[in-house]
Amino acid sequence: MTNSQAVQSATEAPFYRAAGDEVDVFAAAARRGVPVLLKGPTGCGKTRFVEAMAHQLGRELITVAGHEDMTSADLVGRFQLKGGETVWVDGPLTRAARHGAICYLDEVVEARQDTIVVIHSLADHRRELSIDRLGATLRAAPGFQLVISYNPGYQSVLKNLKESTRQRFVAIELGFPPAEVEAEVVAHESGIDLSTAHALVKVGHAIRGLQGSPLGEVSSTRMLILAGELVAEGLSLRRAAQSAIVEILSDDQDVVRALGELVDAVLPAT
Numbered sequence: 001m002t003n004s005q006a007v008q009s010a011t012e013a014p015f016y017r018a019a020g021d022e023v024d025v026f027a028a029a030a031r032r033g034v035p036v037l038l039k040g041p042t043g044c045g046k047t048r049f050v051e052a053m054a055h056q057l058g059r060e061l062i063t064v065a066g067h068e069d070m071t072s073a074d075l076v077g078r079f080q081l082k083g084g085e086t087v088w089v090d091g092p093l094t095r096a097a098r099h100g101a102i103c104y105l106d107e108v109v110e111a112r113q114d115t116i117v118v119i120h121s122l123a124d125h126r127r128e129l130s131i132d133r134l135g136a137t138l139r140a141a142p143g144f145q146l147v148i149s150y151n152p153g154y155q156s157v158l159k160n161l162k163e164s165t166r167q168r169f170v171a172i173e174l175g176f177p178p179a180e181v182e183a184e185v186v187a188h189e190s191g192i193d194l195s196t197a198h199a200l201v202k203v204g205h206a207i208r209g210l211q212g213s214p215l216g217e218v219s220s221t222r223m224l225i226l227a228g229e230l231v232a233e234g235l236s237l238r239r240a241a242q243s244a245i246v247e248i249l250s251d252d253q254d255v256v257r258a259l260g261e262l263v264d265a266v267l268p269a270t
């Protein structure tokens with residue numbers, strides 16, 4: 001499987017195919033140091049987009065994966081015992097503010113409200129971080145930019161962001177890319193040819209288009225890539241779609257059977 005961390009090196013640009021004008025919007029926000037809200041379903045390319053933008057802008061990228069137990073100390077930093085001494089260790093948010101890096105809070109929906117308040121003063125015109133435990137206030141270095149991603153389909157802590165804070169962000173909506181672009185992405189990432197990738201994209205569209213779907217998630221670009229990787233390893237399209245998409249989307253036997261039939265109807269007869 002393609003690991004985006006491993007792909008990204010200091011010299012090599014992460015592969016990213018734009019779906020619309022998101023690159024221009026992000027670059028404009030970055031020039032002004034304006035924080036960005038990235039909205040979109042799981043597996044649509046949010047993380048890859050930020051990696052590509054950081055590379056293009058020549059900024060360091062510090063990514064924090066949100067989880068429900070995350071505390072403000074996980075973001076800001078804490079005192080740690082080192083060889084009998086107590087030393088302060090910056091958290092990722094503090095490090096990014098100090099070094100003028102992009103701080104990417106990935107899927108921050110998971111974090112609790114009292115954790116997320118620490119970003120308020122960094123997101124607004126103050127661009128500063130108060131580090132209570134040090135009794136200090138840190139002014140963000142030029143180049144610092146806050147980027148937050150979330151899936152608007154979920155209950156989100158960001159819906160409870162102070163309105164005054166939320167209004168300091170610009171939002172970029174990243175849906176699944178248009179079919180042409182998505183097929184190119186699937187082909188590139190999995191190593192299958194473009195026409196095979198198009199067949200998988202058709203499967204993806206059929207599932208996304210289901211009315212009254214009982215599914216919590218839909219067939220994401222990431223799932224289509226995974227199916228492509230199985231095809232590249234010699235499995236049939238059907239088998240790959242069954243394993244990488246259908247069985248992942250549901251455990252309910254009736255739903256799995258119905259999705260399987262949909263896949264059969266969409267895929268070219270072999």
Ligand SMILES: Nc1ncnc2c1ncn2[C@@H]1O[C@H](COP(=O)(O)OP(=O)(O)O)[C@@H](O)[C@H]1O
Pocket residue numbers: 002004015016017018019040041042043044045046047048049177185189221222225
């Ligand atoms: N527009 C795109 N250009 C290049 N790769 C993409 C694009 N969209 C999705 N991908 C691929 O899909 C995978 C999942 O995307 P990711 O950025 O991890 O999704 P998200 O962060 O939205 O959950 C990436 O690792 C990448 O291989």
Ligand SMILES: [Mg+2]
Pocket residue numbers: 046047106107
């Ligand atoms: Mg992500």
